[in-house]
Amino acid sequence: MLLIHCPYCEQDLPELEFAYAGEAHIARPADPSKLTDEEWRDFLFIRTNPKGVHFERWRHVNGCARFFNAVRETVGDKFLATYRADEPRPDISSLTGDAK
C-alpha cells in the first residue's frame, strides 16, 4: 500500500484514503461543439498509458475530498510528486533522480 502525499492536507497518508481518477492535464474543451468527431473522440478516449512517468489525477476521497495531480512512475509504481489541481505540470527532469 502506497503512501500518498496530499498537497492540500500536506501529509503522507495511506492509499486507502485515495481514489485514482485517470490521466491528468486533459482539460474539457471550452466549447465541445467546435470539435470535430475525431478531436472529441481523442478527448474522450485516447490516453498516453506510458511505461514510465505518468501524470495522473487522484482524489483524497476519504479525507479532504480534493482532486489533485500526481507524477507517478508506472514501472516501480512510485509517486515522484503530487501537486494541486491548479498548479502547472512539474519539470520531469527534476523528479526522475534515483528515487529512494
Added chain:
Amino acid sequence: MTSYRLQGRGRVDHGKPVNFTFDGKTYQGLAGDTLASALLANGVHLMGRSFKYHRPRGVVSAGSDEPNALMGTRRGPGRFEPNTRATIQEIREGLEAASQNRWPSLAFDMGAINDNLGSLFSAGFYYKTFMWPRAFWDRVYEPVIRNAAGLGVSPTEPDADSYASRFAHVDVLVVGAGPAGLAAALAAGRSGASVMLVDENAEVGGTLLSEPTVVIDGQPAWDWLAATVAELDGLANVQVMPRTTAIGYYHQNLVGLAQRLTDHLAAPPEGAPRERMWKVRAKEVVLAQGALEKPLVFDGNDRPGVMLASAAQTYLNRYGVKVGDRPAIVTAHDSAWHAAFDLAGAGAKPVVIVDMRASVDPALTDRAHALGIEALLGRTVTGTAGRLRVTSLRVNRMEGGKAGEPRDIGCDAVLMCGGWTPCLHLFSHTQGKLAWDEALQVYLPGRKTEAVQIAGAGRGLWSIAASLGDGANAGAAAARDVGLEAEAPVFGVAADRTGSGITLKELPTDRDPAKAKAFIDFQNDVTAKDIRLAVREGMRSIEHVKRYTTNGMATDQGKMSNINGLMIASDALGKAPPQVGLTTFRPPYSPTTFGTFAGYHQDATFEVTRKTPIDPWAEANGAVFEPVALWRRAWFFPKPGEDMHAAVGRECRGARASVGIFDASTLGKIEVVGPDAVTFMERMYTNPWAKLGVGRCRYGLLLGEDGFIRDDGVIGRIAEDRFHVTTTTGGAARVLNMMEDYLQTEWPDLKVWLTSTTEQWAVVALQGPNARKLLEPFVEGLDISAEAFPHMAVAECTVAGFPARLFRVSFTGELGFEVNVPARHGRALWETLWQAGQQYDICPYGTETMHVLRAEKGYIIVGQDTDGTLTPGDAGLTWAIGKAKPDFVGKRSLTRPDMVAKGRKQLVGLLTEDPKVVLQEGAQIVADPAQPKPMTMIGHVTSSYWSDALGRSIAMAVVVDGRERDGQTLHIPMPGGTITAKVVKSTAFLDPENRRLSA
C-alpha cells in the same frame, strides 16, 4: 518412549509428554515438538501421499518449506484446517491430525495406480489429454479434474474462530531471528530505535537452535541465545514476535505479518483470536531470512526416509530425535558432513557419506574416518529402494563423466544436500533485482527498490560468524539511516562450521533417464524429465516451463524446487542460468488463512449494512428484506400464508385502490447551493434549469461525457440558489464524485457547494388516490390542494409537527407525495401516517411493488433498464434534453456518428403472446427462432413483472432498432421452449394519459 528419542537432548521438555492423534492413532510427543518431530520420534516417516502420482511421502524439511508432510488438523466443529505443515504445527494435548490425498488408507492408497501410469501425466498433460472430444469438456474432463485437483479437503463448516488485525509503525523491522536477525535487532535496539523482530518459528534463534556446539563470546550457542533474548526483552523499544511470518513486502516498507496466536495452545482462552494480521510500516527493513537447503535430484529422492540433511540435524539437535539408526548422507556441500558427524555423535551409525565432488576438505574425510563412516567422493546416486520407507541407496562411481558400476548400500534414511539457496522471496516482492553469483552459483540480492538491508545467509554468507557480523552491521546501518547513533556489536565465534559446495542439475545415471522419477517439486510431482520435456516441446522462457510443468506452483512457492528447476532448464536450453532467468516470487511467503486476511471483517462486520430510520418498523412488521447497494431495503411485507407473488399483488392493489406507504429514504440526495447553482445544474444535467421556478421539480437526467445515461432523479428548486437533487439509491456517491470532479477541476470559478444529504433526510412516500386526503390534515403552512400544489411541486412546510420538504411526485403513476423530514423524525412521521392511514386501509409496500408500479408506467430504473451503453435517445428520453442549451456534460457525444447510426438498441415494451407467461429478466431476444445456432441475439429483457392492474405480464427490453419494430413479434428462446412476444413502442402500459397522477 521410542529409541528414536534421545534422552536429555534437544530443546523439548522431556518432563512434559503431550498426547495427539495421527490418522486416529494416539501418539505421544514432548512439549516443544512439532507434529513432524513428534511423529519421527515415534518412528513414523510416512506422512502423506503426493498430489499427482499418490506416491508415499515422508517429511523432507524441518521448516515452512515442507512440501510433503501436509495434514488436516482439527480442533472441534468449524475448526478444521487442510494442508497444515507438520513441520510448523506445534503439538498440543488432543491435537487431531490426518493424512491427505489417500484412499482408503495412507499405507494402501488406490490412487497410487497413477504412479504406474506416469507417462499419461507428463508435463503439460492437462493441455494434451483434455483436448478432445469437445463433448467431454463439461461432462467428463471438468468433473474429473475438479475431483482430482487440490490437496486436502476444504472445510465445509463456517470458521468458528475469530481473527484480529493491527497496524504498527517502527523504525526497524527485522525479518528472521537467526544469528543475523538477532545481531541486527541488538545493534538497532541498543541505539534506541523502535525495533520489531519477527520469526515464523515457535522460538527465535534460527540456525542456532540446530547448532548448539557453536560458541559465541565464550558462551555455548544456546546460553548466548538466552542472554540475547533476555537483553532484547529488556529493551522497551524492542518487540520480539515468534510464530509470526512476514508474508508480503509491499511499497514503501509496508510488510504484512501473519501471527499465529492460539494454534499451539491446548486450551485457548475463550474468545481469543486465532491469528492476527499486522501491517507494519517500517522506516528500515532488515531481511535476515537465511537460506533454504536444496534437495539433490535423483531417482527415488522422494521415498519416505529421504530428507534434507539440515532437517535431520534440526530434528536431532533441536528436538532430540534421531531420524534413523543407519542414515546414508548424499551431498554436494560441506554442511551435510556435519549433519553426519552430529548423528554419529548421538549414537546413530551413518553408513556412508557420498559426495558428488571429487575432492573435499581433508578435515572432513579425516573426521569421517575417525568416526568410522565410509566416505565416497566423486560418486553419483541413481536410485533408492523400499516401499513405505527407504531401505537402500544405489551409488555409482563416476567414470569419464558417466555413471559406472552401481553398488547398493543398505540404510534406513537418506540425508541429502544439494547446496543452499539464499531466501530472497520478500526482497523479490519489492521488485528487487537478483544477481547470479558465478562463484557461489546462487542468486544474491542486486538492485534495491526500498529502504532495506539484507543480512546473513540471504547474502550467501554460510557461517554463523559471518552472519552475526553482517547482521550487526545491517542493524547499525538501519539505525543510522533513521538518524540514530549506532555501533555494530562485534562477536567472537568459535567452533563455527563454515563450508562450501557446488550447484548441480539432476545427477547422472546409468539407467534410462526417461524412467527416472527424480523429483524437483515434490508437492506438484514435477520431475527432472518433465522440465526437459517442456524444453523439447518448445518452452523457452522459464515462466513457460513453470506453467507447463507446474514446477514451483505448489503451496511451497518453489522454495525447494526453483533453483533445481532452473539448473535443469538452463542445461536443456544450453544457456547459463542468468540468461534463463528466474520466476517471480509473489506474496504470500507461505500459505495464509483467509481468516487472517479477513481479520475483523467477518459476519456482521464483513460489510456495512445501511439501514433507514424506518427499518426497525419494517422489521417489526414482517418485511422481507433485499440488499440494494449497501442498503437493506424492505422488499415486500407478506401477510401470514402469502408468498411473494400474493404479497406483491396485494400491495399493488392497495396503492392503486387507496393509498400505499413506502420508505424512500435510501434515495441519494445532494444539496446544490450557491450563486452559480443554476449554471452548474445547467452544465451537469441534460435538462434546462434556468427557467424552473422556485417551488417546482423536474426529472433530471445525467450523462457521462461519453453521452451514456449515468443517473436520474427528481430535482427540486428550493430557492433561486438551492437545488434538492435526488439520485438513484446506488448512484449517490458516484454522482457526488462526478459533480465534485467537474466543480473542482473544470469549473473552479463557479460558486457552488455540494453536500451529501442522503442520510440527513428520511423520506416517506404516500402514493394512491387517497394520498392527499391522508396527508392534508398533517400539513401546516401549505395548501396542498390539486390547484395550489400540482404535480411536480415542492415546498418547505411542517408535516405532523416536523419541519419538512414536501414533494408532489410520483414513481407509481398515482397521486403521490414524498415527505422529507430530518432523519431523526422519520420513524415518528411514518408511525403517525400509518396510524391515520388505517381509515384508508393504508398498505405498506416494498421495493418489489415499487418496481412493478413504476414498470406499469414505463418509468426506467437506471442500472436495470440501462447498462451504461444507452443514450437518452435509446431510452426514449430525448424529451429530457434541453435542446436550446449550448452545452452540458455528454452533449457533444450525442452527435458522434455511432450514437446516431441505425442499429442501436432501444428501450421498448414487450407483451407476451400468452399473458400469463412472465419473461425472465436478462433473457435474450431473437427475431427468427428457426435460424441455426448460434442465433443472432438482438436484445434482452431488462424488466419483467406480473401486473395485477393489467391482469397480465409486462416487460421492458432493449432491442436493436426497437421502436421501428412496433407491433412485431419477437422470440425469447428458453430452456423449456421459445416464448413469443409483441413489441410495443411505448412502455407506458397503464394510464398513458397520466390522469391518475394529476388527480
